[in-house]
Amino acid sequence: MTTAAGTAPPPMSFNTPEGFFVLPLAGAAEDRAERAELFARGLYSRGDEEIWAPAAPYYAALGEFLADGGVTYAALGLFSTADTEDAEGAEDARPARYEASLGVAQCAFTLAAVPTDQSDPDVAAQGLYALLSQDEYNDVDWLDLPCGPAVTRATVSGYRLRPELTGDGEERELLTGEIQAHVPFPRAPFTAVFTLHTASMDHWAAFRDMMTAILHTVEFPGPAEA
Structure with a gap:
């Protein structure tokens, strides 16, 4: 179970699937650098020092940047798109391992607790739904979760890639998708904002x-449980 950090908003928890690599955010710079090195080694488990050495400070700086911006949880998700028969160890008791060349779907996932002026979760969710629905490019949904109401917004964006940035020298369009979920805290004027971003659009439905x-695992423990 993953628990969101932070002192201002009340505690909350949620579960994430296997394949999420949690980016170190909090702590002193030295501690964050050490944990960023472990993060890089886990993310690039088949790499070596030539990959890990430059990656670690990058992820340490990224973690500091996100934390300064109010993000309390961040992770990169890597999921194999290979068929089961392509996995090493799939026919015995060992965990299946896949070559990245067989296909990997990626996403970035963050959580921030945003202060609001509304402590009633239903009123907050209704206001969010009305606001987000004003943009015709937003695919907005209302969810009744075990923890209370939530509003999700899904968008797809396209970017033109110049010929020099593509492998075949032809101009291409890069599609990316973003899913943002707003879950009002039930007993405090905060909204938990989950954001998932991906360029692996062949697996957009799976990411949704x-x-x-x-979201169905989100919990806000009561005062006696916190």
Whole structure:
């Protein structure tokens, strides 16, 4: 179980699937650098020092940047798109391992607790739904979660890639998708904002299902449980 950090908003928890690599955010610079090195080694488990050495300070700086911006949880998700028969160890008791060349879907996932002027979760969710629905490019949904109401917004954006940035020298369009879920805290004027961003659009439906599954695990413990 993953617990969101932070002293201002009340505690909350949620579950994430296997394949999420949690980016170190809090702590002193030295501690964050050490944990960023472990993060890089876990993310690039088949790499070596040539990959890990430059990656670690990058992720340490990224973690500091996100934390300064109010993000309390951040992770990179890597999921194999290979068929089961392509996995090493799939026919015995060992965990299946996949070559990245067989296909990997990626996403970035963050959580921030945003202060609001509304402590009633239903009123807050209704206001969010009305606001987000004003943009015709937003695919807005209302969710009744075990923890209370939530509003999700899904968008797809396209970017033109110049020929020099593509492998075949032809201009291409890069599509990216973002799913943002707003879950009002039930007993405090805060909204938990989950954001999932991906360029693996062939698996867009799977990422939307994954976000919904994560949201159904969100819990806000009462004062006696916190």
